[in-house]
Amino acid sequence: MSKQLTKAEKARAIRPALQIPAPKLNLLSINSDAKTSKGQAAGTYTAVLYLAPADEADQHNLNRHGRRFRNICAWASPGCKDGCLYRSGRAEHLPSIPKARIRKTLMMFDQPELFYAMLKADLAMLAAWQEATGNEVAVRLDGTSDRHLAKRFARLFPNLIFYDYTKSIKHLLRNKIPNLHLTFSRSELNESECLEALAHGFSVAVVWRSAKQIPQTFWGFPVVNGDKDDRRFADRETFNLDPNQPFIVALTAKGKRAKADTTGFVLD
Numbered sequence: 232m233s234k235q236l237t238k239a240e241k242a243r244a245i246r247p248a249l250q251i252p253a254p255k256l257n258l259l260s261i262n263s264d265a266k267t268s269k270g271q272a273a274g275t276y277t278a279v280l281y282l283a284p285a286d287e288a289d290q291h292n293l294n295r296h297g298r299r300f301r302n303i304c305a306w307a308s309p310g311c312k313d314g315c316l317y318r319s320g321r322a323e324h325l326p327s328i329p330k331a332r333i334r335k336t337l338m339m340f341d342q343p344e345l346f347y348a349m350l351k352a353d354l355a356m357l358a359a360w361q362e363a364t365g366n367e368v369a370v371r372l373d374g375t376s377d378r379h380l381a382k383r384f385a386r387l388f389p390n391l392i393f394y395d396y397t398k399s400i401k402h403l404l405r406n407k408i409p410n411l412h413l414t415f416s417r418s419e420l421n422e423s424e425c426l427e428a429l430a431h432g433f434s435v436a437v438v439w440r441s442a443k444q445i446p447q448t449f450w451g452f453p454v455v456n457g458d459k460d461d462r463r464f465a466d467r468e469t470f471n472l473d474p475n476q477p478f479i480v481a482l483t484a485k486g487k488r489a490k491a492d493t494t495g496f497v498l499d
Contacts, residue, residue, distance in 0.1 A: 251364050254356040257349040258335055259370070267371075269460035273469075275367045275392075277461060278357055279374040280350070281332050284315050288336035301340055303376040306398035308418035310496025314438075314489030315375060332375070351384065358388050369462065371395055385411040394464045396436055400424040403433060412464035414480060419495030426450065429477040434466060436480040439498045440490060445481045454479040 253261050259278040262268040267277035282288070285307055286300035304312070339346040354370065361368040369392040372380035381393040385408045394412040397403055398421060403413050415428035417437045425435045429452055436457060439445045447454055455470045457480035462469070472478055484490045484497045 251360065254360050256353040256356065258346070259350075259353045259357070266458065267461045270369065270462045273460065273462060273465070275369050275460075275462055275465075277369045277371065278353070279371045280335075280376075280380065281374040282339065282376045283329065283333045283336040284375045285312050287329075288333045288340070291333050303336065303339075303378050304398075306377060306418075306421075308398075308420045308494070308496060310419045310492055310494030311398070311416075313494070314484065314486065314492050314496055336376075347383070350380075351387070354384055354388050354391065358391055361390065368392065369394060369464065371461070373397070381411050382406075382408065392464055394462075396463070398424075400427060403428055404431060414463045432475050432477050434463070434478050434480050436463075436482055437498065438482045438484055438489070438496065440484050440492075442483050444499055445483075449479045449481075452477055452479050454481045457482045 253276060256278065259280050261276055261278045262271055263279065267279060270277050282303060283291070285304045286302045288303075289300040307315075335346075350372075357368050357370065360366070370381070370388075371394055372384070373395040377395075377397055377399065379395075379397070379399070379402045381395055382402075385391075385393040389410055391410065392412070393408075393410055394414070396414050396416040398416050398418060400415070400421075403415050406413050413433075415425060415433055415435045417425045417435055425437075428435055429450065437449060437454075442458070445454060445456075453472070453476070455466060455472070455478055457463070457466075459469070463480065466472065466478070466480065467474060467476070470478075484492065489497060
């Protein structure tokens, strides 16, 4: 008797004929930058939510009516804010990109029910597309923020991979969601928390000015190339690391402001 195929197996069997394009999303962007698009070579499509970091949205909102500035990167250091990815890549040259991110952030603040409904709809479309095509989908909801947004949705979509960078040691150590992977992020102010994260077996992302300056070990821990792609949840497999091995994820500075950093956020 032949094996009864599941819906997912049937979808994967006919995928070459279907050629289903990635869905058009409301708030998320799929493989929209050079780094996340590298993951496609390994079979992963990456969807990212890019917001206006720190209090950038309120700084540009002329209708704020005297409200306090709202910060979506509570643990950001001065160096982190100044060298943020928000200002790198196409966003350095296309004003429409930061404007779109500001609009999304203000929607999150001022129309949260609409914002989270649209975000949930995006994730539902991605889950359905993954099921239909067999393509692996990874989701990063804090692309340029640090609000632990994935905690709201990871359990609702257990077949999607969620991952993020964070500077919150509390979020890192308390995360127990199986399909949510967090990488701790170093700044010029949080070395003790970086060492705490490493002591618990986690990875820590560290930024260097250029690839030539990246050492083989840092703080006594092995260093891997985080610019290979953005699939932080797959680093142990990619670099053949023991499941309990703490390690450093080396990144290089992106954008003119980050490359010119003098705060200590970017290392030489």
